[in-house]
Amino acid sequence: MTLDKDSIIAAIKTKVVEIARTLDCDASDLQPDEIIPATGVIDSAGLLELLAWFESTYDLHIASEDFTIDNLGSMEMMANFLLKRKSIL
Template sequence: MTDAIQEAVEAFIIENFLFGDATQAIAGMDSLIENGIVDSTGVLELVAFIEDRYGIAVADADIVPANLDSVARITAFIASRSAALAAA
């Protein structure tokens, strides 16, 4: 499941922040903010993508680098929230 999430997140980032340029490698733990890929507005776009695609409500307290600053962190955040929704 996490592979599919990671692929969807990477595709979203390439399409929306790298303007389709898949030649820019995005390593799993690379900071999207520090590398200038995502800015504050981009974080909001990313949150909207997560909410729309996965049906996860992202609270203001969840919008922190620990959850949204790399592909690996975003994937882990979505996977943990999806598992919690499935268990509920």
């Protein structure tokens, strides 16, 4: 698995699009800097699924105090958070 920002964002977007599709939404135009909960493309259960996938895929434990919009609100923020936690950024 490649841990570069573009690859991480692409993987997150693929998962968001997949989750959105199950809700009959199209997230294919979602931009990396868009705040995912504000777009309405996935619901709260979808957000939980996304975050569980994110932790599992990248072998990352997210502490409850880190569950913030600033850390995990957009695909770009999620990628930056991961890279910082993995000491790559």
